[in-house]
Amino acid sequence: METEKQSWINTVRDYFSDYHEWLTDIVILGGAAVVTGVLLKNFGRYILGGLLVAVVTILALNYSGLISLTFSDILGKIGLGGVNSLQDFVVTLADWMKVHIVGTVSIIVGFVIGWKLG
Numbered sequence: 001m002e003t004e005k006q007s008w009i010n011t012v013r014d015y016f017s018d019y020h021e022w023l024t025d026i027v028i029l030g031g032a033a034v035v036t037g038v039l040l041k042n043f044g045r046y047i048l049g050g051l052l053v054a055v056v057t058i059l060a061l062n063y064s065g066l067i068s069l070t071f072s073d074i075l076g077k078i079g080l081g082g083v084n085s086l087q088d089f090v091v092t093l094a095d096w097m098k099v100h101i102v103g104t105v106s107i108i109v110g111f112v113i114g115w116k117l118g
Helices: 009-013 022-063 071-077 086-099 101-115
Strands: none
Touching: 009 022, 022 101, 086 101
């Protein structure tokens, strides 16, 4: 019988299945925030430059008609399909932060630790 391959996030969640769900949030989100903080501290200029080049390239391709993108398509791809304005985005983000307060704190603390380590 062939076993179904699961994502690394589910593997970590299965490993911590005997513990509270907030512990998984601390491990995954805090660890990702530490790595992000270190990378942004050390390679922030290069990351920002690469993102800027990518955005300008996509906008140029969209303007020339080689690709067709709309803002709603982009939001749908990243899971924010119901967001129609900046206010909706802020409300959606605030609601997520209220529901996942432990994850939010672990992201902030992890990022600061990663920034200081970098």
